[in-house]
Amino acid sequence: MTIDWMKYRYLYIVFSLLIIIPGLFSLIFYGLKLSIDFTGGSVLTLSDSTVIHQKYITQQQADELVEKLQEKDKDLKLVSFETIGPSMGQETTNKTISAVLLASLLLLIHISHAFKQLKFGVCAILAMLHDSLVLLGIFSLLGHFFNIEIDLLFVTATLTVLSFSVHDTIVVYDRIRELQRHTSNLSMYEMANQAVSETMVRSLNNSLTIIFMLLALVLLGGDTTRYFALALLIGTISGSYSSPFTAVPLLAIWDDLKNRKK
């Protein structure tokens, strides 16, 4: 059974933009709330679970600070202390950017090679960018309104989401590749419809299993990994959506544009 999914191809793009644009505005006006992994500084967590943010201080200064606080509450202890020099922060930012660029480049080469056409690579990377913009935008808003910070783990989550997004897209593209091999008279529009129809159940089921796991981590997992799991969850949902509703429609739109030129 083939459903005419591609009829609404421009609508999907509009829907994506509805989510991306507010996030993009937030990114431009509020930016991201960066943790000390990027900015440098110190964070002290006390036994009564208060968290103190400071400029870069040493262990000695931290101990003095805790001693002062102990005058009020004797049982107070320093549970965790983290301090990062400003130069290290800048370095992390640079490394993150190079990791994302390198990942995009290698994945572009991998997909273009596996599917023998550059347009597959380009559209898959565009869908991947879509997912990272959704993720960054939502975290920019979360940072502005709920003080949720972006740390090194978030970078890991983002890169994982990028690979998941591509992973998911490849499964749908694989159907188009198969159809290209076995039939010669189908247009990209028709192939796209058939591929999306045939993989829809699989995409839903697969995403559901990963979402079950991540939802458990967000709701029940430890505090230290909660936002990490949340980032993965948002990315997985976006990545699952973007395969049939961004990566594939983009292929159809690519052909629309090509035909119009002719």
Next chain:
Amino acid sequence: MRHSRGTLYFIIFICVLSLYLNLPQNLNFSKKILNKEFHFTLPRFPRNLNFKKGLDLSGGMRVTLLVDMEKIGEGQRQTALDSVRSVISRRVDLYGVSEASVKTSVAAAQYRLVVELPGIEKPQEALDLIGQTASLTFATPIYKADPASPSGELKLVNFTPSDLTGNDLAAATVTFETQDRQPAVSLKFKDSGRDKFAKLTKEFLGKPIAILLDQSILSAPTVQSEITSGDAIITGKFTIDEAKFLATQLNAGALPVPIKILSQKNISATLGNASLNQSLIAGGIGLAVVAVFMCLYYGWMGFISVIGLLVYGLITAALYRLIPVTLTLPGVAGFILSVGMAVDSNILIFERYREEIRAGKPSAIALELGFGRAWNSIKDANLATIITGLILFNPLEWTFLNTSGSVRGFALTLILGILISLFTGIVVTRTFLRIFYKPKNTKPLILNT
């Protein structure tokens, strides 16, 4: 079919092996059979197979230190870095921290040391210990008659420091230019040290001189002759490694480098354990939901894939112990995520199978076709994840990419997870299905292709 049987035995072998690696090492049980006592003990594995916990789980301190190379010449910097690493490892060992690690890294034209100290209770004390610049002194031992010994044996009680210190030493290197061609350590003194050393060797000819690093004894060679050239050789029955180690430690005194804290992280063990337990419970619940979902949606096939998932868990745990993989919180999250991805290959295959069934193929053929067709997408998709995993893991230690331990821990578990899931998802589930899956209502073969 015979082929599948062989694979089945291989899978059973892998499972038993993994089970053995996962069982506690001191397991033994006795049983009475026919009034005779039998004792069973598992053969021991030559190494401790406990999970290796990262700092965020075991609690402790991680410090990144900047080694200030301003006063060290371009060519000697790597030597100086190795020396300071060696000296700090030595101090940490003397302080009594088990499983500590001291690693060097060169990033952004900076020379760095990353020190990990699990289970540290007094961070400031440890920092003071690490932070000192190495001090090397040459001293002469003081002996006194041991009152406990009846024959009046001499006992080493203290040292008299001489005016010769690490500042007078230019460099120490491993040399083979001795009479018997055995490894030895050659010392080269600066101009300032030549005369001091000549005086010392003249005064203590035939007696031992102690070389002290951070007030503890490094080597105590006996002076063989008066040395006025400023070049000396310490011989002894050294192996090459011992000679290298001694030279490195001596260089720490010759090339003193100040160190500064770049970043530091202390985590209490209780916090780490609480998070680990929560994450494991969360993972368990997530896994149970996935298993129920698979059984409900795919029936017997789903159940077989859940068995495949159990095999996956068993092999993963065994490999984590064997490699060993340092478990960190993000690593645990990476594992839990890879479970989700492991199910994916099965879902892909089952959906293909259903399609073939709908197209009228008999079950056995549909199964093989399902696996064959799904393989292309599984291969390309997982390759994409492995590419990202490798960028995160950064195996070639590229300085423009991440080198952080927690990110790498996550990447390693993700890559391992994908490789193992390919094995369990394709080989294990396929073999189980071939052998055990016999659907009742097989459609007759329809010949209309």
